[in-house]
Every structure is written in C-alpha cells, then in structure tokens.
Amino acid sequence: MTTRTPPRAPATGTGRPPAPAHPATAVRRAVVRQVRRGTVVVAVLSGGLTAFVAHEYASTVSGAIGVGSLTALAENPAIRTLFGPPLALDDPGGFTVWRTGTVVAVLAGVWAALAGTRVTRGEEESGRADLLLAGRVRQVTLVRTALDVLLGAGAVVGVAVTAGVWAAGTAVPGAVLFGALVGGTAMAGGALGVLTGQLLTERRAASGLAVAVLLAGLLARMVGDGVPALSWLQWLSPFGLLGRVAPYAHDRWAPLLVLGVLVAAPAVLAAVLAGARDVGTGRWRGRDRARPPSRLLRSLPGLAVQRTRRPAATWSLGVAAYFLLIGLLATAMLDFLRDNPVFAQMAAAAGFARLASVEGYAASLFGLLAVPVGAFAAARVAALAADETASRLTLLYSRPVGRVRWAGWEAAVAAAGAVLVAAAAGVATWAGASWVGAGLGPGAALGGALSVLPVALLCLGAALLALGWAPSAVLPVGVLPAAGGYLLLVLADSFGWPAWVRGLSPFAHLAAVPAEPLDVAGAVGMVVVALALAAAGLAGYARRDLRG
Amino acid sequence: MAESATPVLLDSLGKRFGATAAVTDLSLAVPAGEVFGFLGPNGAGKSTTIRLLLGLLRPTTGRAEVFGDPAGDVERAHRHLAYVPADVALWPSLTGQECLELLAGVGPGTDRGYRDELVERFALDVGKRARTYSTGNRQKVALVAAFATRAPLLVLDEPTSGLDPLMEREFRRCLAEAAERGQTVFLSSHALAEVEAVCTRVGILRAGRLVEVAGLAELRRLRRSEVTVSLARPAPELERLAGLPGVADVRWTTPLEVTLALTGPPGPVLRALGGADVLRLDVREPSLEEIFLDYYGRAAA
Known part of the structure; x- marks a missing residue:
C-alpha cells in the first residue's frame, strides 16, 4: 500500500496529457443532454396536437362555415382579441392555426424560456457551472452554447409542427410558416430565458421574469388585435406575428424577419452581458441585507404566508390584467353575437355556450380562469418539492416539525392564495365591464370567478398526490386537472366525443356561474376528490424518503 | 507554455x-x-x-x-x-x-x-x-x-x-x-x-x-513554545523565571514542576535553570492550531 507512488511525470510541463482540442464540444453535449427530453416531449405534443386538430377538422367541421360569416368573424374585435384573428377557417390548416396556434406557441415559448433559465442560471445557482468554468471554458462560451442548443431545440419543435400539419394534408407554404412561427416563438422564449438568467441571480426569479415577459407579449397581442389604433403592438411579440404572417390565409414571409429580430435581440444581449459579470450573480444584484426581519418568520404558518405572498400577488396581477380586458370587451362581444347567431352556435360547440348574455359571456371566460388558478396552486406545491430537492427542508425537518404539518400549512396557504387570485380576476372583470357599461354586477362577477375554485383545489390535490408518490412530476401532474381537463372538454365538444369521455373533465361538472346557479353537487364532488387526493398524497409524503 | x-x-x-x-x-x-x-x-x-x-x-x-x-x-x-x-x-x-x-x-x-x-x-x-x-x-x-x-x-x-x-x-x-x-x-x-x-x-x-x-x-519560531521543567527537589530561586525576557504564563503545577510559555531565544531560561537540579526538560512547539487560535484570539480581542 505504501509503494504506489507512480513516477510518471518527473517535472511540470513534461509528460502531461494533451488538452482536448475543443472543450466547447463537451459543454455542448452536456447542454443537449439536459434539454433533449423536454424538446422531444414539447415537439411531440405540439406536432401531435396540431396534426390531430387539422385531421379532425377535415373529417367533421369542414365546409360548415360560409364566406360571409367568415368576414364578420374576422372583423369583430372581441373575437380577434380572445382567439386571435380568425383567418381561412374554411381550410383545415387555417382552422388549426386559429384554434391551436396561440396555445402551442405559448407552450413552446414558455417551455423554452424555462429551459433557458435552467441551463444557465440553474447550473450557476447549483454550483455545477463552477466545475465547467474551472476548465478551459469561458462564461461567454457557456452562454453561447446554451443559446445554440436552445435555438436548435426551438427549430426541432417548429419542424415537428410543420411535419404534423403537413402530414394532416394541409398546404405546404402554410405548414412551413406555421412551423416557423411556433419554432421561432420557442427560440425567442429560449433566448429570453438565457437573457433573464444573465440579469437575475435566482433561477426562480429569472424564470418568472422570462415567462412574465412572454405573457405580457400575449396580452399585447390581444390588445393589438382588439383595438385598431394599437395594432402595432402585434409586432412586439411572436404571438402577434402569428396574425401578421397569417399561415394558410395570406402566407406572408416578411414578418418572419421581425421574428428573427425578436430571437436575435435577447440572444445577442445575453451573450454580451455574459462577458461582463461575476459568475454566480446576475447583472441586477438584489440587496444583501434586507429591512428589519419579517415578523412572519417565527412560525410555520407565517413562513408559508411569507413564501406565498409574492407569487400570489404576481399571479393576481397577471390574471387581473387579462380579465380587465375581458370585462372591457364585454359589450363588443355581445353585439357581435347578437348580429351573427351562426357564431353563437359555433362558439357553443367550441366550449363557449351562452355567450349571448353578459353573464353567459363572463361565465364562459371564467372557465378559462381555472387554468391559471390551478397552475398557481400546483406551482406552490412544486416549490415545496424544489425546496426538498435543494436540501432546504433538511434543517426544517431536523426540528420537531412533521412533514405533514409543514406540507399541510403550505397547501392551506396555497389554497388561500388561489382564492385571492380568483377574486382578483372577478374584481377586474367587474371593473372592466362596468367601465363599458355592460351591466355585470360585482356579486355576479366575484361569484363566477370563485366558482372555479373546486378545479383549482383538484389541481392542489393532484399536486400533493404527486408530492407523495411521484415528487419529480409535481407540476405536470398538478396542472393536469385544469389544463388537461380544459383541453379534453374543448376537444370533446368540438368533435362530438361520447359523454363519458367529456365527463372525465372537471369542467363538465362546473356550472356556468353567474349565468346558471352553482352546481353544488359537482362542486362538492370535486372538493371531496381533491381532499382524497391530498390525503393520499400527504400519507405518501409522510412515509417516503426525503430527497436532497 | x-x-x-x-x-x-x-x-x-x-x-x-x-x-x-x-x-x-x-x-x-x-x-x-x-x-x-x-x-x-x-x-x-x-x-x-x-x-x-x-x-x-x-x-x-x-x-x-x-x-x-x-x-x-x-x-x-x-x-x-x-x-x-x-x-x-x-x-x-x-x-x-x-x-x-x-x-x-x-x-x-x-x-x-x-x-x-x-x-x-x-x-x-x-x-x-x-x-x-x-x-x-x-x-x-x-x-x-x-x-x-x-x-x-x-x-x-x-x-x-x-x-x-x-x-x-x-x-x-x-x-x-x-x-x-x-x-x-x-x-x-x-x-x-x-x-x-x-x-x-x-x-x-x-x-x-x-x-x-x-x-x-x-x-513556529515567531510563536511561543511551551516549556515544562521537572525538578528533582524544590528550587525557590526559580521564582525569578517570571521576570525573564520572553517568558509568560509561569505556572507551578506542583513544587517540583513548572510550565511556562517562551517566545524568542531560550538562552536566559536555560541559564536560569543551570543552577537547579533539572530532571527533565520538555519543549513543545505550538501546533498550527494554537498558532491559528492565537491569531483569531487577537482578532476577537
């Protein structure tokens, strides 16, 4: 054991193994490895969903809409605002772009933004970047490699969409343009994520900023579509450019140049910023010492409130901005549907029944509210799971604190936060509708908004179930009841699927409050299921090994 | 290179x-x-x-x-x-x-x-x-x-x-x-x-x-070392050890044993001990830990 000293290299400089020629290649392989699974999932989802809708359209809806009706639809500001400009609805491709374009673009863009912050800021935050940067890799190289890989991943998603709609039998130029737009949105999201990763020191904050900028772009698109004087806003986001390019209708290529700028600008800025900052901290450093210590941080419920209040405020603000717009559009939408009964029927088939009264209009759109409120609740449980993985709970749980107690407090405060987010939407809708004199009462607006809470509680329950039994999948499982359920209902209504399939969606058990009275049995049923899921989840959480 | x-x-x-x-x-x-x-x-x-x-x-x-x-x-x-x-x-x-x-x-x-x-x-x-x-x-x-x-x-x-x-x-x-x-x-x-x-x-x-x-x-040279002296019989004249240059912390554990901290050259102490009946002389160099604590202690003071 003592004579193992190998006399390989007698002195420095001689006998050293040669350095690998391209250290950036190793970094590139590592980044590809980190994003490849997500890329495949998003590509398959995007391509699959668009191909599916285009295919279903061809076999069921085709030919049901006349040219005159199309014109009326295209000219209405409310329709344009909410669903994007309806163009070429008589074409399976055009219908697919209108129906799925925004959803798929948001999915691809948000995923890419989160991946962008993960491979840059996340790697730095965890200290893994230090290991690579101690090699012959510059910080700028690391950031540039992340950008390259994410742009490539965006291209893969775009190609998947093009291949999907093309395989469903739509025209080639439209398919290529649609794919380019979705791919470009993913690229812009990825570049944005890398950029916010350079600006902020915490991954969570960087992700939040990137997603907020993307969704602000979506809101700008909606305003730009609804208000002719502000139509220039469409040029500011990839979502607005979808209408400018108008695949299958006008097939314009020039707006893709603007999309190129939306991708290149954050990418170049990120690469420039990467060269001029300390590793481990963002360009915008927060204060190291805060104001007097928070009084909340003296008890478990206080800690839960302290951790939840900022996300709850942010989500409330975002949701309120959207529903203020919904309220402001109320009269325009009602006038349109009164003049065009064909579309009232069509909208009913697409999951927007009873649009003809202001209560019905509000109720239909409050259905959408369940998705962000449910996502908020699921995200809070996902934050709990992330704390665990990062070993931040180890100290807490080394005190006399039971896991069920802490998770229970987190869940209870998240539920209270969900009530706040929903209430913010109700108040905003009422404010908007009152402004245009649509005649929606504050009680009706608030009641309608709060009526979606059972679905949000289902999300919370599902997230807790995942926390107990599949802790790496808390967020996807948690948003499933809301996002998946909504999609299921829309598809079932659009294509006339059997009632039992439709009944699987929580939204099938949600009454259109305030147009209808609350479906008490449905609400109670969902709350019971939510409680059962939560109980099963907490039982698993108490029992399983703690990670991290 | x-x-x-x-x-x-x-x-x-x-x-x-x-x-x-x-x-x-x-x-x-x-x-x-x-x-x-x-x-x-x-x-x-x-x-x-x-x-x-x-x-x-x-x-x-x-x-x-x-x-x-x-x-x-x-x-x-x-x-x-x-x-x-x-x-x-x-x-x-x-x-x-x-x-x-x-x-x-x-x-x-x-x-x-x-x-x-x-x-x-x-x-x-x-x-x-x-x-x-x-x-x-x-x-x-x-x-x-x-x-x-x-x-x-x-x-x-x-x-x-x-x-x-x-x-x-x-x-x-x-x-x-x-x-x-x-x-x-x-x-x-x-x-x-x-x-x-x-x-x-x-x-x-x-x-x-x-x-x-x-x-x-x-x-180590700069720091003080610990000297332990064991005597065959009591030597009252060693009381003056405390007054020698570089000597500190003189402690008589028994009348036959004394420990002291010494900084600098040991000559004066050795000369003082010359007259006494010394059984055993132990000089322990400070460990890095002691040197280190010495630095920190001064920082805290």
Whole structure:
C-alpha cells in the first residue's frame, strides 16, 4: 500500500496529457443532454396536437362555415382579441392555426424560456457551472452554447409542427410558416430565458421574469388585435406575428424577419452581458441585507404566508390584467353575437355556450380562469418539492416539525392564495365591464370567478398526490386537472366525443356561474376528490424518503 | 507554455460586493512546486479569493495571474490548473463516469490511465448516477477529475471536508505525489492537521486581508513554545523565571514542576535553570492550531 507512488511525470510541463482540442464540444453535449427530453416531449405534443386538430377538422367541421360569416368573424374585435384573428377557417390548416396556434406557441415559448433559465442560471445557482468554468471554458462560451442548443431545440419543435400539419394534408407554404412561427416563438422564449438568467441571480426569479415577459407579449397581442389604433403592438411579440404572417390565409414571409429580430435581440444581449459579470450573480444584484426581519418568520404558518405572498400577488396581477380586458370587451362581444347567431352556435360547440348574455359571456371566460388558478396552486406545491430537492427542508425537518404539518400549512396557504387570485380576476372583470357599461354586477362577477375554485383545489390535490408518490412530476401532474381537463372538454365538444369521455373533465361538472346557479353537487364532488387526493398524497409524503 | 512564470500571483487584489469588502488589497505569490496552505476563519474571504483566482469573480481592484496568464482569460489560465470546490454539485442524472468524461472534455488534458487508478484508490463507484452520491462521493469525483489532469497548479477549496479518514489519507498521498512531480498546490482548508502535514508555507486571511504569510517553521519560531521543567527537589530561586525576557504564563503545577510559555531565544531560561537540579526538560512547539487560535484570539480581542 505504501509503494504506489507512480513516477510518471518527473517535472511540470513534461509528460502531461494533451488538452482536448475543443472543450466547447463537451459543454455542448452536456447542454443537449439536459434539454433533449423536454424538446422531444414539447415537439411531440405540439406536432401531435396540431396534426390531430387539422385531421379532425377535415373529417367533421369542414365546409360548415360560409364566406360571409367568415368576414364578420374576422372583423369583430372581441373575437380577434380572445382567439386571435380568425383567418381561412374554411381550410383545415387555417382552422388549426386559429384554434391551436396561440396555445402551442405559448407552450413552446414558455417551455423554452424555462429551459433557458435552467441551463444557465440553474447550473450557476447549483454550483455545477463552477466545475465547467474551472476548465478551459469561458462564461461567454457557456452562454453561447446554451443559446445554440436552445435555438436548435426551438427549430426541432417548429419542424415537428410543420411535419404534423403537413402530414394532416394541409398546404405546404402554410405548414412551413406555421412551423416557423411556433419554432421561432420557442427560440425567442429560449433566448429570453438565457437573457433573464444573465440579469437575475435566482433561477426562480429569472424564470418568472422570462415567462412574465412572454405573457405580457400575449396580452399585447390581444390588445393589438382588439383595438385598431394599437395594432402595432402585434409586432412586439411572436404571438402577434402569428396574425401578421397569417399561415394558410395570406402566407406572408416578411414578418418572419421581425421574428428573427425578436430571437436575435435577447440572444445577442445575453451573450454580451455574459462577458461582463461575476459568475454566480446576475447583472441586477438584489440587496444583501434586507429591512428589519419579517415578523412572519417565527412560525410555520407565517413562513408559508411569507413564501406565498409574492407569487400570489404576481399571479393576481397577471390574471387581473387579462380579465380587465375581458370585462372591457364585454359589450363588443355581445353585439357581435347578437348580429351573427351562426357564431353563437359555433362558439357553443367550441366550449363557449351562452355567450349571448353578459353573464353567459363572463361565465364562459371564467372557465378559462381555472387554468391559471390551478397552475398557481400546483406551482406552490412544486416549490415545496424544489425546496426538498435543494436540501432546504433538511434543517426544517431536523426540528420537531412533521412533514405533514409543514406540507399541510403550505397547501392551506396555497389554497388561500388561489382564492385571492380568483377574486382578483372577478374584481377586474367587474371593473372592466362596468367601465363599458355592460351591466355585470360585482356579486355576479366575484361569484363566477370563485366558482372555479373546486378545479383549482383538484389541481392542489393532484399536486400533493404527486408530492407523495411521484415528487419529480409535481407540476405536470398538478396542472393536469385544469389544463388537461380544459383541453379534453374543448376537444370533446368540438368533435362530438361520447359523454363519458367529456365527463372525465372537471369542467363538465362546473356550472356556468353567474349565468346558471352553482352546481353544488359537482362542486362538492370535486372538493371531496381533491381532499382524497391530498390525503393520499400527504400519507405518501409522510412515509417516503426525503430527497436532497 | 509560460510555465516558468509564477503559478499564483495576486497583486493588490480586492473585491467588493456592494458595501461589503470581501477581499482587500491582497498580494501573494506562490512559487512553482510549493504546497501553499490558505487559512482563515469562516467568511474571511478564502473562497472569494479562490473564485477571483479562477476568474469566476471579477476583481474590483488589482489583478490575479495563473502562470503569467490573467485570471480573467480563462481559456489560457485554466490550461494550467485543476479545481476542487468545497461543496461539489454534480449533474444528478449523469453517472460518475459521465461527469468525469465531461470534466475531462473541458479540462486541461486528462491522463486516463492515472484517472482509472485514482478511481480505484478512492474506491469510487463511477457507474452510479450522481444523485445517489453522498457529499464525500461527490467530492471524490471532483478530486479524481482534478488529480487526473496533472495540471501544474491544483486549486483545492476545502477538498476533504466530506472524506473519511481512509480517503483523507489517500488524498494526502495524492497530494504528496503531486508535490513530488513538481505540481504547485493552493490548498484552502480548515483541517489544520492536514495543512500542517502537507503544506510548506501558509497564508492567514482575516476579514479579507492577508495578515501573515510564512513558512511553517518560521511561524513556529515567531510563536511561543511551551516549556515544562521537572525538578528533582524544590528550587525557590526559580521564582525569578517570571521576570525573564520572553517568558509568560509561569505556572507551578506542583513544587517540583513548572510550565511556562517562551517566545524568542531560550538562552536566559536555560541559564536560569543551570543552577537547579533539572530532571527533565520538555519543549513543545505550538501546533498550527494554537498558532491559528492565537491569531483569531487577537482578532476577537
């Protein structure tokens, strides 16, 4: 054991193994490895969903809409605002772009933004970047490699969409343009994520900023579509450019140049910023010492409130901005549907029944509210799971604190936060509708908004179930009841699927409050299921090994 | 390669984080082949200095060079060095082997034969995913990756905090081999016994300033040693020991035994003892820990 000293290299400089020629290649392989699974999932989802809708359209809806009706639809500001400009609805491709374009673009863009912050800021935050940067890799190289890989991943998603709609039998130029737009949105999201990763020191904050900028772009698109004087806003986001390019209708290529700028600008800025900052901290450093210590941080419920209040405020603000717009559009939408009964029927088939009264209009759109409120609740449980993985709970749980107690407090405060987010939407809708004199009462607006809470509680329950039994999948499982359920209902209504399939969606058990009275049995049923899921989840959480 | 240049050269290096000065006016040169110990209490700025040396942080003032290459130019500077962080984070989904391959891919050239040997010596199961590794095992991955490069400079930031005594012994052997090969080592550590065993020179950092740089022997000479005298019979004339230059803390444990702290040359004490019937004389050099506590104690005072 003592004579193992190998006399390989007698002195420095001689006998050293040669350095690998391209250290950036190793970094590139590592980044590809980190994003490849997500890329495949998003590509398959995007391509699959668009191909599916285009295919279903061809076999069921085709030919049901006349040219005159199309014109009326295209000219209405409310329709344009909410669903994007309806163009070429008589074409399976055009219908697919209108129906799925925004959803798929948001999915691809948000995923890419989160991946962008993960491979840059996340790697730095965890200290893994230090290991690579101690090699012959510059910080700028690391950031540039992340950008390259994410742009490539965006291209893969775009190609998947093009291949999907093309395989469903739509025209080639439209398919290529649609794919380019979705791919470009993913690229812009990825570049944005890398950029916010350079600006902020915490991954969570960087992700939040990137997603907020993307969704602000979506809101700008909606305003730009609804208000002719502000139509220039469409040029500011990839979502607005979808209408400018108008695949299958006008097939314009020039707006893709603007999309190129939306991708290149954050990418170049990120690469420039990467060269001029300390590793481990963002360009915008927060204060190291805060104001007097928070009084909340003296008890478990206080800690839960302290951790939840900022996300709850942010989500409330975002949701309120959207529903203020919904309220402001109320009269325009009602006038349109009164003049065009064909579309009232069509909208009913697409999951927007009873649009003809202001209560019905509000109720239909409050259905959408369940998705962000449910996502908020699921995200809070996902934050709990992330704390665990990062070993931040180890100290807490080394005190006399039971896991069920802490998770229970987190869940209870998240539920209270969900009530706040929903209430913010109700108040905003009422404010908007009152402004245009649509005649929606504050009680009706608030009641309608709060009526979606059972679905949000289902999300919370599902997230807790995942926390107990599949802790790496808390967020996807948690948003499933809301996002998946909504999609299921829309598809079932659009294509006339059997009632039992439709009944699987929580939204099938949600009454259109305030147009209808609350479906008490449905609400109670969902709350019971939510409680059962939560109980099963907490039982698993108490029992399983703690990670991290 | 400019490997005749100084491996580590810090020149008036300073780093501020907002209003906090983490490192102030730090100048230090570590010559080739030296095993340099970098000591200091928590928060003294050791890791900040190392991150400045690695170019991970940008200095507010001054400069850092690795073998003559500016620390900010990492593609050149990092051809000469390998690094082990205090808290090793790995990619949870990669296996140990994959982590090693990745680090070899970006590193300054890796001796794969030696790496395989190191994996054996550190008893590392490289087939497992990094998420299954304990702190010590993650540290082993970083150590194996660093030693296997044979880089002329090893920058080690508390590299053994998670290792068991067996592995720590293996680490010391690797360090000795590295020193034998002429590699320079910059070791930050709280394990003073380890520093004492492997380092030839140490620097002590306090509140962002370098308060002492000296060889271990020199440090000891400057510090006081503990002298214990056992007598065959009582010698009242030794009461005057307390008045001799460099003597402090005279304590008579029994009438036949006295201990005292001695700084500087021992001549006056030896002359004083000459008349007494001394059975046994014990001179104990201070351990690094005592020297260290002496520095910290003064800081606290």
